[in-house]
Amino acid sequence: MNKSTASLASNNKGKWKDYFTSYLFALPALLFLFVFIFVPILYVGYLSFHKYQLPGEPIFIGLENYTRVLQDEVFLKSIFNTIVYTISSVTLAVLLALVVAYLLNRMFKGKKFYKVFYFLPTVTSEVIIAMIFFWMFDHNLGVINYTLTALGIPDPPAWLLDPFWAMVILIMVGTWRGVSYNIPILLSALESVPRSLYEAADLDGATDFHKFFKISIPSVKPMILYSVVMGIIGSFQVVAIVDVLTDGGPKNSTLVSLKYIWQQAFEFNYIGYGATLSLALLPILIIGTGLAFKISARGD
């Protein structure tokens, strides 16, 4: 063995030792990930090929659940509703949060109060928020219809019983929560943009509009992407708001995927079919997130 080969071997040995040590440190986290993420996903995959009704045993039925998914019009409708809800609420939540964060980024008195105030809806329970909106929009006892009637409008709409308005109200709730969640993230990103960039733009005679689109937005793009991805994931998990406000109605017009999956798996006890529906949702989430990354990368 010549000197260079010996040194290469010793280098490789050192590298392996480094790798080994790194993996050893990461092992608890990897184990956690494996036991609580990968094993359940594999188990969901296993269940999707079975008819499983508790307290019975799973019975292998091959691709039957998958065939049923493709013919399940209610599930397809729930996906469509979820996509409409997601695109609308995530877009509005990010745009509005960006505007509010930009305004909050200016120096003014009471800034801290507003920072806390705008974050409040995020730390409030979803059910309570949904109840607040219900008390506003309920057609029998809600504040809005009470006011409209007092103003002389004799037959105000039954908001939550109209497919269009019911979805609009859900989007409003989602947007409200999303704005509140995104503001601190985007604000901290905006605060880290060097002031000198704005000062230089001022010297060049840039307007607020130009500064917003040419400096602020490009600088916080990674955080916008983060907000969009988190928004997509969060929107696909919405259940409580729908449960409290519309129960998925009228005529399934606000039924969202996760509520339908929960209903099939736990209310009707079709655990295997619920597992298949969950897996069917996975590619949509991956595509949604991938698209968000792609759109974001296009501008770079």
Add this chain to the structure above:
Amino acid sequence: MRKITYFLFILFLAIILSACSDDKGSTNGSAELDIKDPENFDFETEGLPEYNKEIAELEDRTLDVWLASDFADQPSIKDAVAQFESVYPNVDVNVVGYPWEDIFDQTRKAVGGGNPPDLVHGTGMIEGAEGVAEPLDDLWNKWGKEDEFLKGAIDLASYEGTKYGVPIEINTTFYFYDKEKFEEENVEVPESFEDLSNISNELTTDNQYGFVTVANSWAIYGFIVSQGGNIVEIHEDGSTSPSLNNDQVVKIIEEYTNMAKEDRSSPIPPPQKRQVDNPIAMFGSGRAASFVSGPWDLSLLKEQFPEKYENLGTAMIPGNGEGSVAGGGSLYVPTGSDDKEASFELMKWFVSDKYAMRMAEEMGRTPVKADLYDSDLFNDPLLQPFIETLDNAKAFPIVNQEVVDIFNSAIRDIFDGDDAETRLNQAQKEAKDAIKRAEG
């Protein structure tokens, strides 16, 4: 100084926390509950089940008991457990509270996982149908007290003729009305369904509905029963199948929903699954003159709308006087539990005269034994229509949750504009498919 401030802060926190804690401990001292010589104690006079030597001779064991949260921490339940433990010191009872809406799902998972509790609060009927509950006919026969229970209560705990539970409470629906408004409009209390429709129209003004409908299959089943109808077909072998579109059901649902859709004598029910809040809110706020509900709304009205409670009148549900729907709860032994006998013995204690009356008095839970309604506690005139209806109250006969959901969705859609006959025909087809899927 900082240490003192810190100490004072901790002290303050401890005081606040102890003040906030809702100590619903035993109302009697544990010494008072202790039965030291059970073999010579007069259990019957005390309204308690007889001493069971077989249970006293069992090896030491712990019973895991899952009750609805609003039962688990109640003094009457705690005292029943304490006294049971004093009679059977070999049996430890560990009571845990679960939200009512989660308890069935949790039990199903526990049974599926092979680690069930020993006694659970549910309906008995649904759990029996789903294979989650142990049949209890042998223990019921040995006990020999079935005749003391209301028939509707036994039905609630049974499935296809087998008893899977011991009923702990029963309720049914009846008519609530505002006496003052009825007198103002000079109208009589409705006796038939036709009366209800006409009188509700007469009571309806710009600011007030005559009646409040609900979009819920269980509540509407009360009207179907009251007119002698049924939503299931009973076959020769005793099995049942859904009959959601028979002529009588279609007619009743059409007329019921038309009160909201066409007559406008009722508001359109809200979209939520939970429908119980709207009628009492409408009635309590003076926006409706009548509604149909259960005894639980009597105490709610008394607490939240005392001025309405003063003018409250009650009557049997308008119909042909054939009864109404029965609801309530039962205790059952989950499939696979090893302590069936000891659990059944504890159930007897929970439904004993002594503790049933305490639950009625302290918790407003109406008892399942007919004789207990002779007590002064039930002399309230507002409760008389309820007590009269109990004799003919019938359990909701559909146990498949998907079919219940199909029926609920159909009712909702009819309220939202669908034709009753067409929508119920579709529901019947969907129900048949759902049953085929569940059985296949």
